[in-house]
Amino acid sequence: MRNTISILLILIIYSCNLLQINKSVIRIIGSDTMLELTKHLANEFNKEYPNILITVEGGGSKHGIEKLINGKADICTSSRKLYPEEAKKMVENYNSLGVANLIAIDALSIFVNVDNPVENLSNSELKNIFTGKIKNWKKLNSDSSDIKTVIRNKDSGTYLFFKEYILEGEEYDKNSITLPTTKEIIDFIKENKNAIGYGGIGYAKNVKIIAVNGIIPNAENISNNKYLYFRYLYFFTVKEPEGEIKLFIDWINSPKGQKVVRESGYFPLLNIKE
Incomplete structure (x- = not known):
């Protein structure tokens, strides 16, 4: 009897291992903005597709691009395009510039505490806040409290996007x-x-989103180009996607996948009905 039980346990373990071996694996690394979405x-x-194992890690767009170039990722999630030096390394390693697969649209959003009375800030006010020229909320029709600016790290595509389009290339306040x-x-x-602080709109839970120049980030204002601080979110691959990777990306760009994009708080590439 004991021998029979032992044999059955061995067969079960062997079968589970065999199923694991037969699973295809897609390694995804990159943007923290896209982490929960992915x-x-x-x-x-x-x-x-239960037989396709997908592993998802963050670390920032720069980190993901490096992993893709070094062959440690199958897909890099990124909130920005490749820089020239990154594309150069891609060509050197793979004789390819890489492929940018669009999957969603994000609005860079400005977040404050729900108890903060401020509803709207201008471009220049935001620039002055995050460069340290405005240090107190009193100048913005709020109470006389010191402003605490919260920012992302330099590996983040969002950090660079904000610096380019809001700060116009100036440096962040060193006290951020x-x-x-x-x-x-x-x-x-x-x-x-x-x-x-700031970040992808999909994270806007239990905080207040501030209007910029009187315009809030929503689907209508982005489609009409009224809210200017939107960006595309990418799945980068070394070459044209094939096999399981192509299947996953095609699924994301189908109505089913784009519905998930909307449910995650981002804007779909397709006009998906509720």
Whole structure:
């Protein structure tokens, strides 16, 4: 009897290992802005394709691009395009410039605590806040409290986007609090009434989104080009996607996948009905 049980256990373990071996694996690394979105997409995709294992890691757009170039990732998630030096390395390693696969649209959003009375800031006010020229909320028709600016790190595509389009290339205030992920920025703002930060709109939970120049980031204002601070989100691959990777990207760009994009708080490439 014991021998029979032992044999059955061995067969079960062997079968489980065999199933694991037969699973295809897609390694995805990159943008923290896209981390929760990509996890959500992978989970929903796996309901239809359970034999494709998808691993998802953050670390920032720069980190993901480096991993893709070095062959440590199959897909890099990125909130920006490749820089010339990154494209050069891609060509040197693979004789390819890489392929940018669009999957969603994001609005760079400005976040404050829900108890902050400020509803709108101009471009110049935002620039002056994050470069340290405006240090107190009193100048912005709020109470006389010191402003706490919260920013992403230099590996983040969002950090660079904000610096280019809001700060117009100027340096961030040296007293800014740097946090590695948008989620941590959101958590900090929820606990600090005087904080202000930025990030992808999909993270806007239990904080207030500030209008910029009187315009809030929503689908209508982005489609009409009224809200200027939107960007495309990418899945980068070394070459044209094939096999399981192509299947996953095609699924994302289908109505099913784009519905998940909308449910994750981002804007779909397709006009998906509720």
